[in-house]
Structure formats: C-alpha cells, structure tokens
Amino acid sequence: MTTRTRPAPLAFAAPLIIAVLVIVGAYTLHAHWGAFLQWCLSLQIALHRYLVLYLLQLNNHQYTGGLWLLTGAFIYGVLHAIGPGHGKFIATTYLSTNRETLKATRLIPFFGSLMQGVSAILFVFILAVGFNLAAGDLSQSRWYVEKISAVLIGSFGLWLVLRAVKESLPALRPAPRFTAFRPHQHDASCGCGHHGVGHAQTQAGDWKTRLGIILAIGARPCSGAIMILLFSNALGIVTWGIAAVMAMSLGTGLSIMGMSLAVRYARQAALRYADNRPPRQLQWLLLALRVAGGLALMLFALILFLTVIPVSANGDYIAAGC
Template identity: 30%
Template sequence: MTVAVETRPSQAEAARKRFVLTLLVALGALAVVGLAGALLSWALGGLGAAPPPRSPFGVGLREGGASGGALAGWILGTQAAFYHQLTAALRAMKENGTAGWTLAGLSFAYGVFHAAGPGHGKAVISAWIVANERALRRGLAMAFAAAAVQAVVAIALVTVLAGVLRVTAVRMTNLTSAVELASFAAVALVGAALTWRKSRALAARLVPLGLSHSHAPGEACGPDCAHAHLPGPERASGGWRDAAGAVFAAGVRPCSGAIIVLVFAMAQGLYPAGIAATLAMGLGTAVTTGALAALAVFAKGAALRVAAARGVAAEWVVAGIEVLAGAFVFAMGLALAFGVAGGGAG
C-alpha cells in the first residue's frame, strides 16, 4: 500500500512569500489606477491645465476637479452664481426676516450641487464602501457623518480665525489650505491602509500559511480537514474605527461655499444665519453623497451575489476590485496633496 506524503513548507517561508506577493499586488493596483487616471485626464484635456481660480470673494479653497474645459467652466460659473445669490439673500435678511427661508433653500440646493460635482469626499466614501461595506445603513451613516464633519469644520475655522483671532482673508485662506493639505494626506493614509489590507487578503488566496495542500472554497472537505483553505474576498466591513477614519478624511476639508457664506454673514452681523446656512449646505451634501453611497452599496451587493452564483473565478474579480478601490483612494489622496503642496488645484 502506497502512502502519499505532502510537502509542507514552513510558515515563515509562506509568510515571506505572502508579504512579497502583497507588495506586488498593491504596487500593481497602484500602477493600474495611475495609468487609468493619466489616460482619463489626458482624454479630458486636464494634463497641463491651469489651476482654477479661487472664489471672487477672496476667501475659500479651489474646488477640486475644476481645472479646465467647458464642463469645468460651467461648474465654476454655477458656483459663482450660487455665491452671489447666497450673499444677496443674507443682505435681504437685514430688511426682511422671512428671507431666511430663501437662504436656507439656496444653501441646501448649493450643497446638493456641490456634492454632485467633482470632489474627493464622495469618492472616498464610495470607494471605501466598494472595498469594505455591504450594509446600506452604515453607508448612509458615513455619508451624513462626513457632511456633518465638513460643516462643523467650516464653522469652527471661521469662528476662531475670523471671529476670535480677526485674521485677514489672505491669512484665513492660507490656514484653510493647510487644513486642506492635512485632509488630503489623511485620504492617502486611509487609502494606503485599505490597499495593503485588501492586497494582503488577495495574496492569502495565493499563498496560504501552513500546509501546501489547499483547495478553493466550495470543494468537498470533511469535518476533520487539515487543509489550508483559500480565503474568499474580505466581505466584512472594515470596522467602525476604519469607517471613522474614512469619514474624517472625507469631511475635514471645509466647503469653500460655507466659508464664503460664514465670512460674509459675520461681516453683515448675521453670523447665526450663516451657521444655519452652513448646516443646510451640509444636509444637501449629505443627501447627494448618501445617494451615491447607496448606489455603491447596491453595486457591491450585486457583485457579491454574482460572485456567489458563478463560483471562484468571480470571487477573484471581486477581490481584485476591492484592491483597486483602495488603490484609487490612495492615489487620489497623493495627487490632491501634491497638487496643494505644489500650489496647484486641490
């Protein structure tokens, strides 16, 4: 009787191979995302374009993504129109208190529009959901929490800088730019952690620790199986700490429109109205970002159902998409941070 003998590599060797493979998967995902981003930017005429101007009010930040072209010009023009309507509504409040409802409605509409345009906040939340989440409730909670953080940061900055320290508009813009840089650096850190964790999960499918004899999920196996099972894609959420990090990174950059309205409201002696308008903007932003988050949750759920129905090959595709989602967040954070540090468009 012949007995088959299995060769069992050491766990240290398997761990080393897994680390190297994790690094290769992460670098490959970043290369794919970087190439796709460069091609898209070239196709849209964004490479080499001049950075967009700051707001005509002398304060605030450049709006991400508005770097050139007809669409960018339309976005900047629409934003400028919103700014003028918001400041006009604030002036009207001095004579007619009922103009506050107009201000609230305009602020909410601006929040919806602002979130629907180019920007990093919704991209971070959506990509994090694609990489981690399947629960609609948590996706919506993250969207609303990020919008709340953005509104609170804007109120806190203007209250301290303009209300307490009485800094100039130029100084305020420089300080808010520093906050913006910190926000983009946080996005890069969240993306780096997400990319590494998802790359490690994918590498574990290729190099399981322990036994060399392994089989894919779904194959028959007895209750006393000693095989090293290949793990499927990480389908559990990243945990509330990871979610909080993504929310902070997405929301800590203040909205330029909120800063403009708050500064103008303070100058008119209507600062409480400016705070109310900022909160209305946050609600509008949350509605749009929440809709995109829900779309990401449904798309991820559909992909997982397809993977479950079509077997291991589809699960590999889902695992690869999760890695690319993390790499997208990392690359976006780096690009935005270097853009701000180099004086370009955030």
C-alpha cells in the same frame, strides 16, 4: 433525473447593459470635462451671490430672506453633489471596492458631509474669530488645511491597502497537502478554503474604517461655506451663517447618500454575476478591488496635494471651490 434550469436572459443582459451605459457616460463626461467644470464653477459663483443677497436682506430686517437663505443653501448643497468633489470620490471609491452594510452605506456619506460643514465652522471661528486673522492669513491657513487633509486622505488609502492585504492573504495561502494524525483547527489563516469568499463577502467594515471615511471627507472644509460664514460674521448674523452651512451640508449629504446606495447595489450585482467563478479566483478579485480602492484614494490625494489653489492676499473663497 434532474433538470437544470437555464438562467434568465436578463441575468446576462443586465450587467452588459450597465457596463455599456457606464462606458458611454464616462466617455461623454471625459469629452465635455472642461465645459462641465466651467459650468460648475459659474453655477457655484451665481449661487454664492444669491446667498450673499439673502444675508444682506436679513441684515436689513427682511426676515423672508432667512427662508430663502436656508432654501438656497440646501439647493446649493444638492447641486454641489453633482460637480466634482473629494467627498463623493472618497465615499463612492470605498463603497465600490469594500463591502458595507446598508445602514453604514447611508450614514457614512451623510455624516461625512455634516462633518465637512462642522470643519468649516471650526475653521472660521478658531482662525477668523478667535485669532482675528486677515483675509491673506486665512487664505494661507486654508492652504495648509487642504495640504494636511490631502496627506490624511492618502494615509487612509494606504491603510486600506495594508488592511486588505493583511486580511486576504492568509485565506489565499495554499492548503497543506497532508494533515493526518492531528485534529484540524479552523481559523482565519488555516488555508483550508472555508474562510475565503463567503467570509470576505459577509465581513463589513469596522468602526475604525467607517470613522476614517467620515474624517477623510470632513477634514477638508468647503470654501463656499467658509465664505458664507465670514460674510455673516462681518454682518453680525453669524447664527444664520451657521444654519446656512448646515443646510448646505444636509443637501450634499442626502445627495451623496443616494449615489452611495446606487454604488452599493451595483457592487452587489457585480458580485452576484461573478459568483460562477472558482472560489480562489473570486478571492483574488475581491483583494484586487480593495487594493485598487486604496490606491485610487492615494492617487486622488496626490492630485489634491499638488493642485491646492495658491495663497491669495485678498482671500480666495469663491474661486477655491468646495
């Protein structure tokens, strides 16, 4: 006689507690969203002013300002991860709806943040230094870059949706009723049920998907980093500006990495909780999650495209945000 062990009460209570905390946090953030955005903007402007002050100290040969510049830039990058931003949304949306390895979960947001700093450096050196554009022309160039990056993010979201449907639908086809008189060959489209949930849960993203996430994050340069680079270039200390921008990116990358790890662990816990569902239902659930992630990126890209800050003749690097 076999005895069936009852699951611990914590196994049922933990997902419920997490869900309640998420709902309460989301409601609180929604209720104070306007004040939160205003606080983020005011804090960003204050930090920009401090960074400009440290650059002026360096220009006056006060080299202790260099240490404060790098420290302040790193802290700015860490705090920047708290506020709204496209990099956090792209990374967390992808990792919450697609299975990834622990190493990729760490490296994707990290390299995406570094890529964002590199794109800001390229933006300034190609347009401001190489073509010697004025502030109004730089603002127009920033407008085009943000529009193009929104289109790229939306295209990547569409590609995720098509990829999810292409990979999942063959396993969801009904199995053939009669397969006698011939040997059965197992493949991804045989519909026999042996390549469904387990295969979908163990198959992580390929290098193309990971590279796409990194490029989607880094395609839109941080306008705060652009402002620091332009000011340091005007002072003739562009090396310090580059170092500050990469310190920003490092702080942002480390913060988003922590968020991504939390999202990955939450996704694993949710899948373990859903393991008691029938395999076919779980297959549809996994497909729905992947499609929802791609659609969320497409919707986010549309919002980015429609809300790009207009061109300003005097430049708009502080007001534009990151």
